[in-house]
Amino acid sequence: MFCRQCEQTANPCTKLGVCGKQxxxxxxxxxxxxxxxxxxxxxxxxxxxxxxxxxxxxxxxxxxxxxxxxxxxxxxxxxxxxxxxxxxxxxxxxxxxxxxxxxxxxxxxxxxxxxxxxxxxxxxxxxxxxxxxxxxxxxxxxxxxxxxxxxxxxxxxxxxxxxxxxxxxxxxxxxxxxxxxxxxxxxxxxxxxxxxxxxxxxxxxxxxxxxxYGHPVPTAVPLGYKKGKAIVVSGHDLRDLEILLKQTEGKGIYVYTHGEMLPCHAYPELKKYKHFYGHYGTAWQNQQKEFAQFPGAILMTTNCIIRPLDSYKDRIFTTGVVGWPGVKHIKDKDFTPVIEKALELPGFPEDKESKTVMVGFARNAVLGVADKVIELVKAGKIRHFFLVGGCDGAKPGRSYYTEFVEKAPQDTVILTLACGKFRFFDKELGSIDGIPRLLDVGQCNDAYSAIQIALALSKAFNVGVNELPLSLILSWFEQKAVAILTTLLYLGIKNIRLGPSLPAFVSPNVLKVLVDNFNIKPIKTVDEDLKEILG
Ligand code: FS2
Ligand code: SF4
The missing domain is CATH 1.20.1270.20 (Substrate Binding Domain Of Dnak; Chain:A; Domain 2)
Known part of the structure; x- marks a missing residue:
């Protein structure tokens, strides 16, 4: 085999995918x-x-x-x-x-x-x-x-x-x-x-x-759980979640999100379900540990699935385009097998209160407070915006993103999206005159929303996007990130910092074109990058 399409490639993967692909x-x-x-x-x-x-x-x-x-x-x-x-x-x-x-x-x-x-x-x-x-x-x-x-x-x-x-x-x-x-x-x-x-x-x-489902609204999502039967939904598909919420209504089951499903809690037409409770776990690469500990059924609606362990192979289900050999696949969106499995399993023995995280800062919510944001920028209270977003993965170099958010000065605001945020999503970063310093725009699928926010700010300040006090600090992993990157290039967005490593399929000459025309750069150390950006 020869595969080098993702960030964790063995460059290339030849005997077995690092992802587990045979x-x-x-x-x-x-x-x-x-x-x-x-x-x-x-x-x-x-x-x-x-x-x-x-x-x-x-x-x-x-x-x-x-x-x-x-x-x-x-x-x-x-x-x-x-x-x-x-x-x-x-x-x-x-x-x-x-x-x-x-x-x-x-x-x-x-x-x-x-x-x-x-x-x-x-x-x-x-x-x-x-x-x-x-x-x-x-x-x-x-x-x-x-x-x-x-x-x-x-x-x-x-x-x-x-x-x-x-x-x-x-x-x-x-x-x-x-x-x-x-x-x-x-x-x-x-x-x-x-x-x-x-x-x-x-x-x-x-x-x-x-x-x-309506425009996302700022919503506090519990990271704990409720006593009772449970289903956790991972992937990205809102429709699958909606169907499952309808089918589980009145059945005594709480539904939790995992990974990229977290932002679903902010949609009015999804959050209205009383049994749609909270978020369980973190990003995709931690699923083996997290799913093994989850006392209910698991539904994967899209990427990122990794090899299910024997300890939960009989209680994980796939749907849509997802598949794993030997794992039950739900073709027709009748989630009865998932529900029956959840009812068979013990569920959580008691309530666990814990902190909450805020989601729902998509374009409508952020642009709703645009006047205030502009005022704070003009008053010098917000010095810079960072979009720290993209995919997560298992490489140690990804701790850069956690450190970046921790070290970003108090007068800066962090916009984030996609599963890379799980490295810092539960940090208390405080607020600037009522505007939270950490704003979760949504899934990787919501990159459009982040682009709209940047374009609206550039219009409000009457400057090009590249002149805004905004820097893009991106982490990539799979091919949606590649598509988003081409969109940013198409929009003429420059100075993107990309990590944790550059794509193996970009040749030296193509990289040179990207550097010369768009000033794309690999991430360095957090201190160097912050110094370079903030001067
Ligand atoms: Fe994360 Fe994985 Fe969202 Fe990517 S859950 S890396 O394929 O789609 O971002
Ligand atoms: Fe390797 Fe990534 Fe291809 Fe999987 S998808 S085989 S990890 S390059």
């Missing part, structure tokens, strides 16, 4: 990507004609989402995606659409899993080892990983009824182009186009979430 599954995911390229060539033309069946769009984003880090480790599930990609391609072919065919247009999947894996080895060579030069390969990979991130956002948005053909059009165009020759400039443009498309996908998701 080589066979990795090859099948490569084969799926290849099959999607063949499908995209036809879908692209059919969409242009306005004749594409929406099932192809929905399928494509789900299939791409399944190849994101820590989403689907189940070879059988990936195999089914491969067959379906080819079936849909043949359906489109049957309509007589004229395309410039590529090899992937005529790919025939083998019958057995073993043979498919062999075909996957070949697909892996095509995807990663047949490049014209390392810079084009690098840009192609940035595009591919961004597509996976875009697909995740587009899938969440589509689940709630928000779609835009421009997003699908780009996905097909990029997948099709990967099979053809394009020079460096072509691929540089493709990367920026990915950023633009991702902005649209995130905008759709923001409209989907706030349209259905």
């Amino acid at each position: 080589p066979d599954t990795a090859y099948l995911q490569d084969l799926l990507t290849y099959a999607l390229q063949g499908l995209a060539t036809y879908a692209k033309e059919e969409l242009k004609e306005g004749k594409l069946d929406s099932k192809v769009n929905r399928f494509t984003v789900e299939a791409l989402f399944s190849t994101l880090t820590n989403v689907n480790f189940d070879s059988e599930a990936i195999k089914n995606f491969i067959y379906e990609a080819v079936n849909l391609r043949e359906e489109l072919k049957g309509k007589g659409i004229k395309v410039q065919e590529t090899e992937a247009c005529n790919f025939k999947p083998a019958d057995s899993l073993e043979e498919l894996v062999k075909q996957g080895e070949d697909a892996n060579r095509k995807l990663f080892h047949s490049y014209q030069n390392e810079d084009i390969q690098s840009l192609k990979e940035i595009t591919l990983y961004s597509l996976r991130g875009i697909a995740a956002y587009a899938d969440h948005a589509a689940i709630l009824g928000k779609e835009d053909n421009s997003v699908y059009a780009f996905i097909y165009d990029a997948l099709d182009s990967m099979q053809r020759n394009g020079d460096l400039n072509f691929w540089l443009n493709m990367v920026l186009k990915a950023g633009e498309t991702n902005l649209r996908a995130m905008e759709l998701l923001d409209a989907a979430n706030t349209g259905r």
